[in-house]
């Protein structure tokens with residue numbers, strides 16, 4: 001599918017730019033910026049990115065075929081597209097639920113997805129992606145950042161890599177952009193689980209509802225896209241929504 005990529009020198013946030021242009025833009029339009037004055041991260045945080053060194057962009061999609069309850073499919077398409085791209089440039093990356101991209105225990109890419117709903121379907125999704133390419137040092141207190149240059153020593157051309165990365169995401173988006181997407185969704189779920197960071201391994205977590213710290217393994221994702229954790233001490237299982245659980249790093 002042909003799609004357009006619009007480059008900006010400076011914007012506040014590419015997610016805002018995509019929103020401002022959503023009415024006049026086609027399904028799957030890319031808005032990229034060399035610099036964002038108000039780059040936004042998850043949980044109300046800002047997103048650090050040195051000018052002209054990394055990819056900071058948003059993809060506007062109009063998935064009006066997708067039921068609201070299946071919105072996690074968009075996260076799956078995007079995270080898998082990024083993992084596929086990274087694998088092509090020699091980086092073995094995993095998806096930290098719900099949609100961070102990790103290389104071992106370091107974050108190489110952050111994603112901020114904003115969905116817009118009309119009736120029981122999605123009218124638009126703005127998928128903001130910050131992929132660290134050429135930045136070697138990070139100043140913010142973001143936990144364990146890494147970049148393509150830190151992992152491979154290779155300097156990337158932003159324009160070229162944006163084309164390669166968005167084409168991987170576009171390939172997967174086309175697979176689900178059909179009326180009966182259930183089978184494609186099942187396959188996508190399986191692939192997502194196959195790339196999930198810490199799947200079936202014991203690590204430490206904090207339950208943010210109770211502040212309890214315990215050891216558990218991730219066993220999967222439930223129907224609502226919540227994370228399923230099985231405790232090591234008593235074998236009980238619990239599902240967590242985003243913001244209800246914190247991953248602890250192994251010391």
Ligand code: BTN
Pocket residue numbers: 012013014015036038039040041042043045047055056057058100109110111112127128129130
């Ligand atoms: C995170 O906190 O992990 C999400 C980071 C998302 C950053 C990207 S950069 C492009 C797009 N525009 C923004 O303002 N944020 C996203």
